[in-house]
Every structure is written in C-alpha cells, then in structure tokens.
Amino acid sequence: MKQGTRSGILFVLGYGLYKAAGGSGYLSAMGMAGDNTGFVSVDAFMFANTASSVLVCLLVALVATRTSFRFPKRAVAVFAYACLVLDFLVVPRFGSPVVVGIVYGVSAMLLSVTWFVACVERTDDPPIFITCGLLLSTALQAVLGSYGLPDLAFLPVVLLAVSAALLLVLFATTGTVAREGVPLKLRTRASSVFFPALLCLMVCVFVVGVSNVAALGSSLEPLFGGVNMQMTNLVAAIAAATIVFCGAAAPNPVKAYTCVLPVLFVVFSLIPIVGEGLGPVGGSVMVGCYQAIAILFAAFSVKLATVERLDPVALAPLCFGGSSLALLLGLVTGTALGMLGSKGLPLPVLVMLVSVYPLGLVLFFVTRRRKGAHDVQVDAGPAVNEDASGEEVEAAFRKRAADIAQEYGLTQREEEILFWVARGRSARVISEELFISENTTWSHIKRIYSKTGKHSKQAVLDLFEGGLSS
Template identity: 30%
Template sequence: MRDFASRIAAVSACGFGLSKAATSIGYLSAMGSVTRNVGFVTELWFMLASEAVSLVLAIVVASLAARGHLRPRSIPQWQALLVFFAGFLLSASGVLAPVPEPYSAALLGCIYGVASFLFCITWMEEFAYQDPSDSHKSMVAGLCIQTVLVVVVSMLPGLALTFVAMASAFISVLCHFDIVMRKTGVLGESAHGELSSACEVFEPVTARAFVAKFGTAFACLFVLVGVVGILHTSVLGSSFEHIVGGVSMWIPLAFATAVTAVAGLAALRLPDPTSVYKAVLPVMLALLTLLPFVGDYLGSLAGGAMIACYDVCGMLFLFFIVDAAHGHRQQSYLLSSVYMGGSNGFLALGLGIGLLVNYLSGDYDISLMTLLAFVAMYPLGIAFVMVMRRSMQGVRPAADGSNLGGQAQAQCLAQDANPSSNGALGRHEQAHEDGSRGDEGAVDTASDSLDAAASIPEERSEVFPVEPDWEAALHSFAEHYGLTKRETEICSYLVRGRSAKRIAEELFISENTVWTHTKNVYAKTKVSGKDDLMNLFEDEAFGR
C-alpha cells in the first residue's frame, strides 16, 4: 500500500502545482487580457471583481461547512476548469472587445474569482485526507512546479501564455480525477482507510470556537495581505511606482518557494503560522519605517522583500490549513474558505485604502512615503502585538494525550490541596441535570487548579512512583462501558475536570453537542455527575 500512497502523492504534487501555476498566470495576465503588471496589480476592476466573488463564495461555503451541510470531497474540480476555460476563451476570442474596458475586466475578474476559489479548496480538501508527511512533500513539489512554470511563462508571448495556462488547468483536473478514481477503485488497506476517513461527518462549528482556535493566525495573515495591497495601489502613477513596478514577480515567488520548501520539509507538522509572523512582521515594519527616508534608494528591493514576505506567509498558511484539518478533525472546506475569503476581502480593502492614500498625497501635497508608512505601520504593529501576546501566553494543544497521565496524578494532588474542587464540580453537574447550565466559572476555576497542580515539584511525585498508561486505561474504560469514539474523547476531558465550555472550545464543537455526549457517557457509566465519573475512572482504570 506504500506504493499506492506514493503514486497518489506524485499525482497530487503535479496537479496542485499546475493548478497554482494556472491561477497565477490567470491573475498576473487578467485572464490573458493584459501584458503588463505593476507588482501583482494588473487591472484594478479585474482584481476587485475577483476578490468580491471569492469573498461571496467563501461566505457561502464556510457557512455550509460550519453547519455540517457539506460532505467531504463533495465539490468537484471540473467546474473550476469550465469556468477557467471560459475566461481565457472570452479574452482571446475578442468577444469582449465592444464592451467598455471596466466592465469586461470586471467580468473576467468574476470568472477568475470562481475558478481560483474552486481550485484552491478542492486541492486543500484532497491534501487533508493524505498522510501529513506525504501531503507536505506533495505541496512543496507543487509549489516548485508553479515557480518554474511562472518563470517560463514570463518569457513567452501572449498566445503561448494562454495555452500554457489552459493546459495546466486541464492537466490539474485530470490529476485530481485520477486520484479520485484510484481511491475508489483500489480495494487496498490504504485506499479503504482514506475512504472511511473521507466519509466522516463533521459536527457544526461555532464562530466563537473558530475564532478562539484560529483567530490570531488568520487575523495576522489578513493584515499582512491588506498592507501589501495598500503598498501597491498607493504608488500607482507616482514617482515611487518603481518600488513594486520594478519587481519581476517570479523573483519573490522563487525566494518564497525556497523558504517554504525548507520549512515544509523540515517538519512533518508545521508550527502555528504566528511563529512565522514573528519573523516577517518586524521585517515589514523596518522597511516601512525606512521608506520615507531612503525610499528612492531602496526602490524595488523594498517592494520585492514585502511581496516575498507576503508569498511566504500565504504559502505556509496552506500547510497550516492541511495540518489544522488533520489535528482538529475540521473540514478543510471551512478553513480554506476563511483563508480565501479573508485574504481577498482584506486585499480589496488594502487596494481601496492605497488609492485613498494616493489621492490624499496628490491633493494635499503630503509626502506619499510618509503617509504610506503611517497608514500601513499601525495595522502591522497591532498584528505584531497580537502575535507576541499569543507567544507569551502559550497555546494549549487541542489534544494533549501525552500529558494526560501526569494530569491525572496532578488531579489527585490538587484535590488534596483544594478539597472544595470536587464540591464545585458536583454542584455544577447537579445544576445541569436540574435543567440549569450551572456556574461555568466555578468549574473552570476547579479545572485551572488541576492544571496548576501539574507544576508541583518533582519531590512530591513519589506519591505515584509509576506513571500509569493513560491511553491504555482510557481505551479499556471506554471498551468496558461501550463508549463511542466521540464519547471517549469527551470522557477524556470530563475525567480531568474540564467544563463543557472548555471542551467545546478545544474540540471545536458547540456546547450543546458536548452536553449531549456527556449525558450519554453518564448514562452508560451509570454515574450522576462529573465527580462520580472522575472517581469511577480512577478506581477502574488505575485500581485506586
């Protein structure tokens, strides 16, 4: 079955890389309608229309995915191909020649927005169901293919560019179709595992839980995208246009691909993207600070560095989406939609602010570089503060199974140190059984006391000289009482004193769903509340 996985990885790399190349070519050429771009700005009406359509599609798909109405792999990729072909054919055929330029550009932008959105979410969904090590290698190889093709196309005439873009999109769809056929036609162990995983039904997600889990990572990316948009449109038509206009787009793309390749292959699971922002945001802040003083000397170097920072973060975020889908068992459709919608929305916002900066600079005789630095540095500074706050506070892993045994020991010590904890937990559960939600604050306080006990010095650990095998104990406990997979997961949090609110945030589900599974666990184990469940688990799992 390893050969099967290797073939899937190779085909995925080819298809993903060609789809990225096709959409990059389509964007930089405005679906073949322009031959010159300023940085990544081609035709403003094209860009604004594509971003608006992507934002609308993202809202629709994210809403459906969050409510559990989208089945995994339910969106086909051939629709993206048809739309993509239609855009290039309309541009090349001259059908839009009589149409005023803003309207024709907006129409092509709408077509591009649909195609690029569908290509992105379908490939992210495919990688979400592959082994992380295989998906990372495939994505790195695909990004390298994209870079090579973009470099080659930059030296080709317009007609050849159209052919390469359409051929790349067509082969990408063939690769995607080949993967689907292989997984549905091969009755091997690996294929069967993939299919059963893909048929998993994901539970609804609350906006609050999503923001708590991924808010900082997404917000910093969106700020970065917006600032790059401000940089591009603010210098259009000015003496500083060379800052982005003098940048050959393949250079920052190649640099970003190299950085991403190193990061993608260095770890099977990439760190939270906020770790990358801690390096990228100071660089951009420094460049923006220098622009008013040495903007003429920095020139395209500053623009190229900022575009490269943007490319690095955008590429690494794709890895983050795949890893988040693995680690949190969340549909990649939701994560990809938020990524596409937020990026395009903030890029449009940045482009609009940049045009305003350009206008104010010309009409009120304000230094463009000073005004640009002033407008762009504030959001970047806020984003950097958010990143550092998160870094200082630390991020609690969603699944901390490796520390569960130690926490179970600490729980007993915490109960000795704080006898009122069990009473608070019991009162909360009893209040819920009576129809009330109880005092969540009391439960969280008790839970926090258990976490604090984990830091008790080692000399007290002789109370339990042998650390129990938590995972085996939990598995045995679940088998004994006939708990389902999700009930077992909920149970693992309950026996550590977690509240429904906290479980919902960590598992990315609603509190009502948590209470439903909690009641099932209580019924199957014949206990009346969390305190009884904790005692039962300790007695049966660890023989105490």
C-alpha cells in the same frame, strides 16, 4: 508505496500545475482586461476578482456549516475548470473587465477550495504535499515568466487540462485517507490557534495591496513595480518549504510573522526617507515575506484540519476568504491613498503609516494571546501547544493513550490503535501502519468502545482529549 502517498504525488502534480496555470493565465487575462499589469492591478478587473472570491467563500462557508448539503467535489471541479478555460480564451475578448474578474474569481476560488479538501482527505501527510505543490507551482511560474510564456493563452489551458485530469483521478482513487470532520467552532483550542495565524496572513496581504495600489502611477511606482515576482516567490517558497520539511510538524505562521515583522518595519520606515533609493529591494522583501507566510499558513491549515478533525470544506473558505477580504480592503485603502497623494499630501508617509500600524497592532495582539495561553497551561498536564515539537506532541499523545489503557484495561494493541485514532487516522491507514487487516482494526476499535463505555468515535476522542491540555 502506500495509497496515501500515491494520492499525495497526484495532488502535488495536479495542484502545482493548477497554481502555475492560474498565475500565468491571470497575467494574460489581466493584460486583456486592462492596462495595469503590475502584480496588483488597480482596475475594475482586480476589484471584481477579489470581491467575487470573498462572496464565493462566504457562500461555501454558510452552506458547509448551516446545511447538510454535501460539497460535490467532482462537479465543482469540472465546472470551475471549464469556467477558467473560458476566462482565459473567450471572455477577455468579448466581456468587460468586470466580467473577466468575476469569472476568474469564482472559478479560481472554487478550485482552491476543492484542492484544499483533496489534500486533507486524500493524502497521508497534507502539510508536506501542499508545500510541495506550492513549491512546484512557483518553480513553474518562474520558468514560464523567464521565457515570456504567460502571454501564450494556450499554455495555461494545457496545464489546466492536465491538472483537471489529475484531480479527477485523485477523487476516483480508492483506499484514501478519509477523515471525519466538524466545522471550526469559536472558543475552542483549534480556533484559538487558527484565527491569530489567519490574522497574521491577512495583515500581510493588506500591506501588499495598500502599498502597490497606492504606488501605481506615482513617484513610488519604481519602488514597488520593479519587482521580479517569479524569482522572488521562488526564493521565498524554497525558504518556507525548507522550514516545513525540516520541522517535525507544520510551523505556526505566527512565529514566522514575528520574525519577518522587524524586516517589514525597516522597509516601510525607510520609504519616506529613501524613497526610490530602495529600488525593487523593498518590494521584493515585502512580497517574499508574504509568500513565505502564505505557504507556511497553507501547511499549518491542512495540518490543523487533520489533527483537530475539522471539516476541510468549512475551513478552506475561512483561509481563502480571509486573504481575499484583506486584499480587497488593501485595494480600497491603497486607491484612497493614491487619490490623497495626487492632491499634494505626502504619499510615502501615508503608505508608511497605514502599513506599519496594522503590522504592529497585530503583532501586539498575537504575542499577548500566546503569552496568556502559556500562563494558563502551567501545571495543566501534558502540554500539547503550538510551541511543542513533533516529538513532544507524540509523547503527550502516547502518554495519554497509556493512561487510558491502564485505567480501562486495554491491551497493548488496543492502546496503539487508540493513539492513531486520536491522531486523526482512518481505520484503513491504521491497518497499513500496523500491517493488519482493516477488519481487525475495526474489531479493536469496537473493543475500545466496549471497554471504555463509549458508543462513538467522538465520545472516545472526548475522553482522550480530557487529559490533554490545549
């Protein structure tokens, strides 16, 4: 078994336990911090949790992009796990809901960033392994929820302890898939794909926040509050995992968004007409759509970081911070709608309008961008775009490697190594793929530098990308 695969198994187990423990402990902490224990709470705990998550992501992103400070993964992991354990066992009994929310938001967000970095840096197939980790966590939460175990505070602590040990072992492993990365920059191929996908996720999170906070304590509460969260998330996770496992490459969440949008439109359009007649079906559909898109977005993000050689420490805060910011805006908007509904205004109509219009605007925006991108790519050489299958992408990369080999007189082995370097593989992984020593791989890479007249890996990659369209 390859080292990257062994590291991937450690990642799946550790990440799955962390997410399951975080979800179970979250419900316990929220129950101690306030009376509202719906899947979105309207009390000070939820606002403090979400706001602190946004601030942590902003701080990490600024440090990663504006300074040369290296993200201390092990130290951050130990600190965050310790804070999370205290938040589950001690803080709720002595602190206010705001304190509980802040501690949870800071520690959980730091751990999410750390696990994201571990997936990109330590596994040889990040989209598959992060999907497996999320699938494991939803399955564990479904089991814990069915037995009422989230109320036992010691259980999340045990899961967190095992998860922390696995993460430290993962960071201690040698021969990992070390990838050099750069921050995501605007007006690049990567950003033109990433930000529309992030926008799709954010609008779904926003709708979840608005709908459920506005419904709490109103006539719409049975519609959104009677949802079996664990089973709904599990079904959605299985569907998303099937898409990832069956596809040759991680799918773009924009495509999933355009598929689920008509369903969400129908649900929200029926709220003013049917109301409670929808029962928990409307809430289940909404939460299931969000869960599926979130998992696809996670697989898409780690794939993008790998292929485009992006710095995962800088990319992770954009992913998690954008989602947290959308939820915070949804909480504020939902609270405002709830206040308007208490004054006699038609709450079902307000929820429908505030939810449907953002969904439609985002769909219009992303579909126009995708259409424009296709127009630019006509006759632009090998089209490696978001709609290309895995085989098409590989064929385009191999053709470009063959063109460079012919132009600069590279050998067949040097052409093969150039292909793998362009796909973001490290020298160690290339040596394992081709069954040669790492020193031999480096010798071939140096000869590629010499023959092409380039003096760095980035210069060779720029040469390679010069013949690929975005």
